[in-house]
Amino acid sequence: MxxxxxxxxxxxxxxxxxxxxxxxxxxxxxxxxxxxxxxxxxxxxxxxxxxxxxxxxxxxxxxxxxxxxxxxxxxxxxxxxxxxxxxxxxxxxxxxxxxxxxxxxxxxxxxxxxxxxxxxxxxxxxxxxxxxxxxxxxxxxxxxxxxxxxxxxxxxxxxxxxxxxxxxxYTNPTLNDQIEKINYFADIYLQRQLDAGKKWSLSHAILRPPWRFYRAYFLRRGFMDGFPGFYAAVLTSFATFVRHSRLYEYDTTPEVREKFKPRQ
Missing domain, CATH: 3.90.550.10 (Spore Coat Polysaccharide Biosynthesis Protein SpsA; Chain A)
Structure with a gap:
């Protein structure tokens, strides 16, 4: 052909x-x-x-x-x-x-x-x-x-x-690969928030993770994919929680402040 x-x-x-x-x-x-x-x-x-x-x-x-x-x-x-x-x-x-x-x-x-x-x-x-x-x-x-x-x-x-x-x-062939990506993207997300001058939000950390689970598992019918669908919804919720907790860690942990600094 x-x-x-x-x-x-x-x-x-x-x-x-x-x-x-x-x-x-x-x-x-x-x-x-x-x-x-x-x-x-x-x-x-x-x-x-x-x-x-x-x-x-x-x-x-x-x-x-x-x-x-x-x-x-x-x-x-x-x-x-x-x-x-x-x-x-x-x-x-x-x-x-x-x-x-x-x-x-x-x-x-x-x-x-x-x-x-x-x-x-x-x-x-x-x-x-x-x-x-x-x-x-x-x-x-x-x-x-x-x-x-x-x-x-x-x-x-x-x-x-x-x-x-x-x-x-065919992304992330194992669960370990999937979890490792959470930290990778959380680091990038933190740097982007710092560059934009964002402040940590308690409401985002509390409310966004359960919303992401509800949207993925119920509104978008993740339950139709069996246990993998449940796992994916939980993973997305947890990844969201990690991302929206990173600014709190930055504010309270000197080692993290040393590693991540706002870029001009």
Whole structure:
């Protein structure tokens, strides 16, 4: 089957265990694969270059948003698809992307699609984790990564079509991996609050965690995903509690104040 006028852009740090699944899924579509990598010690870049013909570029780490923009700027095809190494196109999404790009409707400068997470041995199809609609396909030059350094989003000039097929997401293969991310993102959230001059809020620390659980488990029907749905709702609630407690820790703990300081 012929490839399309499509560049696939990825960023990576030590993704050798997962990158083949991602690149296998885009191989039928992509005329160009671009990988921007940093500090790899497991041969990620070699796999991408030697097995899939990717163009590889080494960069120091600039944060998720800025690193993705570095990769995006290297695209040379009329369309660009931005993926993470722990994602893959479902067969249905491959078909829908092919039809969308071949149609080349001038009314659309991009396409979004739902992202479905594999967690604790099943696909999560309810709660806060689904549909998690993501805008990842753009006409080259019509979009750019924006948002905060840890929670990026694609800003598109023009309209995006909503596709229905799923992007598969194989994030955090173990519960330990999931929990470790809480601290990582809590650190970034604390720094962002300090930079914005925010003050600790008791009401946020008390009220937001139970609201996040209620929304995920009941309003968004996380209970339909069995115990993994319950665990995901509890985890989201706890992560929210940690984030909204960090300013209190900063105010009361000299070691934390030494490590984190407002940036001008």
């Amino acid at each position: 012929n490839t399309l006028p499509l560049s696939v852009c990825l960023i990576a740090h030590n993704e050798a265990a997962r990158i083949r699944r991602c690149l296998d899924s885009v191989k039928p579509l992509a005329s160009e694969i671009i990988l921007v990598y940093n500090d790899c010690t497991d041969g990620t870049e070699t796999i991408a270059r030697d097995e899939y013909g990717a163009q590889i570029f080494e960069e120091s780490w600039h944060g998720h948003r800025d690193q993705k923009n570095i990769a995006l700027e290297k695209s040379t095809q009329p369309w660009t698809l931005c993926l993470d190494c722990d994602e893959e196109l479902s067969p249905e999404l491959v078909d829908q992307l092919r039809a969308f790009i071949e149609a080349d409707d001038p009314a659309f400068n991009g396409a979004s699609f739902p992202r479905k997470v594999w967690f604790l041995g099943r696909w999560m199809t309810h709660g806060d984790w689904y549909p998690d609609r993501s805008l990842r396909l753009i006409r080259t030059g019509k979009g750019r990564w924006a948002g905060s350094r840890e929670h990026d989003r694609m800003d598109l000039e023009g309209t995006a079509k909503k596709l229905t097929a799923d992007l598969h997401h």
